[in-house]
Amino acid sequence: xxxxxxxxxxxxxxxxTIAVNLSIQSASGRKRILAxxxxxxxxxxxxxxxxxxPDELESRNVLHALTRKRPLKDxxxxxSVPNLDILPATVNLNRLNSEINGNFALLVTFRTALLKTDxxxxxxxxxxxxxxxxxxxxxxxxxxxxxxxxxxxxxLGTRLLADEIEIAxxxxxxxxxxxxxxxxxxxxxxxxxxxxILTEMFPLxxxxxxxxxxxxxASEKGKPVKEGSPxxxxxxxxxxxxxx
Numbered sequence: 619x620x621x622x623x624x625x626x627x628x629x630x631x632x633x634x635t636i637a638v639n640l641s642i643q644s645a646s647g648r649k650r651i652l653a654x655x656x657x658x659x660x661x662x663x664x665x666x667x668x669x670x671x672p673d674e675l676e677s678r679n680v681l682h683a684l685t686r687k688r689p690l691k692d693x694x695x696x697x698s699v700p701n702l703d704i705l706p707a708t709v710n711l712n713r714l715n716s717e718i719n720g721n722f723a724l725l726v727t728f729r730t731a732l733l734k735t736d737x738x739x740x741x742x743x744x745x746x747x748x749x750x751x752x753x754x755x756x757x758x759x760x761x762x763x764x765x766x767x768x769x770x771x772x773x774l775g776t777r778l779l780a781d782e783i784e785i786a787x788x789x790x791x792x793x794x795x796x797x798x799x800x801x802x803x804x805x806x807x808x809x810x811x812x813x814x815i816l817t818e819m820f821p822l823x824x825x826x827x828x829x830x831x832x833x834x835x836a837s838e839k840g841k842p843v844k845e846g847s848p849x850x851x852x853x854x855x856x857x858x859x860x861x862x
Contacts, residue, residue, distance in 0.1 A: 621732060622860065623742040623759035625752060627775045631765040632801040632827055634661045635837050636856070637743035640763075642842050643850075643857035645702035649738035652694065655680060655707035656755050657745040663706035665840045666697040672708075679706045683731065684724060684754060685717045690731040699842070703737075714750045725750055726790060729758035739861060748782065756786035759794050763860060764820075765801035765827065768813055780819050796820045797860065801827040825856040 624637040634657070641653040655662040667675065675695075682688040683705065695704045718724050732740055744755040756762065762783055766772055776798070787794045798820045800813050813822060827833075836843045843849040 619733060619735075619737060619740065620760050620861070621729065621740045621742065621758050622761045622763060623744060623755040624765070625744045625755060625762050625779060626764050626766070627746055627748070627779050628767075628769075628771060629746045630802070631767045632833075633746065633765050634665075634743050635833060636763070636765050636799060636801065636827065636853075637662055637741055638665050638837070639833075639843065639853040640857055640860065641702055641741045642699055643854045644739055644741070644861060645699055646854075647857070647861075648701060649861075650736065651702045652705060652732075652735060652737040652740045653697075653702065654705040654732075654740060654742040654755075656711070656751040657743055658707060658709050658711040658751070659745065660707045660709065660711070662743045663704065663708070665837065666699070666702075666704045667695055667706055668840050670695065670706075675706050675708055676710065679708055679711075681707070681711050681714060681717065684714060684728055686724065691735065694735075711751060718750065722750070722753075725754040726757050728754050729790070732758055752782070753786065756783055756794070757790055759786075760792075761795045761797065761860070763797050763799055763823075765799045766813060766816060767800070767802045772813075773815060776816055776819055797823050799823045799825070799827060799856065802829050803827070823856065823859055825852060825859050827852060827856070 626633045645651040678693040683690040683693045742755045744752045833849050
C-alpha cells in the first residue's frame with residue numbers, strides 16, 4: 619500500500635481536480651483505490667457522492683474516523699467508479715480541532731487505521747491552509763504531490779509547505795517523498811522559467827496539467843474527463859508517473 623497526499627497552500631491550482639482524476643485513473647488500472655477527503659469544503663466528496671443522502675454522509679465520515687467515534691471501515695462509501703471507494707468529508711470537519719481537544723496523537727494514528735484497510739493506493743485531498751486536517755494528511759503520507767502554478771506567491775507557498783512536510787517527517791520518523799506538479803499552466807517559456815526556480819526544493823513532475831475548459835467543465839458536473847481526450851491522457855500519464 620502507498621499513501622499519497624495532495625497538498626497545496628494556494629487555492630485555484632487544481633488540487634482537488636488532481637486528487638479526483640488521479641484516483642479515477644489509478645482505479646482504471648485495476649488497482650483498489652481509496653480517495654480520502656480531508657477538506658471541509660468537501661469538493662472531492664461532492665464529485666463522487668453528490669447523489670448520496672446527506673444525512674448518511676453526516677452519520678459516518680472522515681471526522682468520525684479521525685476521532686475514533688466510528689471504525690474507519692464503517693465510514694467508507696462505494697463510488698460509481700469500479701475499484702474506487704471514498705472516505706468522505708462534510709462541513710462538520712471544521713470541528714476537528716475542538717473534537718480532538720489537543721490530542722494530536724489521533725492525527726498521527728490515522729495512518730495506522732488507513733494501513734489496516736485493503737487498498738493498493740490511498741489518495742488524500744487536503745485543505746489549502748495550515749490546520750489539523752492538513753497535518754493528518756501529511757503525517758499519513760508516503761508521498762506528497764503538490765500542484766503549483768506560476769505566480770509571485772508560488773515560491774513562498776511552496777517553501778512553507780516544505781517546512782510543514784519536514785516537520786511531519788520528523789514527527790513520524792519517516793521520509794516523505796515530495797513531487798511538484800505544474801498545474802493550470804500554459805505552454806509558454808516564461809511560465810516554465812517561473813516554475814524552474816522551485817526545483818531547488820523539490821523535483822517537478824514530467825507531466826504538466828494544462829489549463830483546460832474541458833477539465834473545469836467535467837469537475838463542475840462531477841463527471842470524469844472524456845475517455846481518450848487530451849485531458850484524460852494527461853491524467854493517465856500523471857498516474858503512471860506517480861504510481862510507478
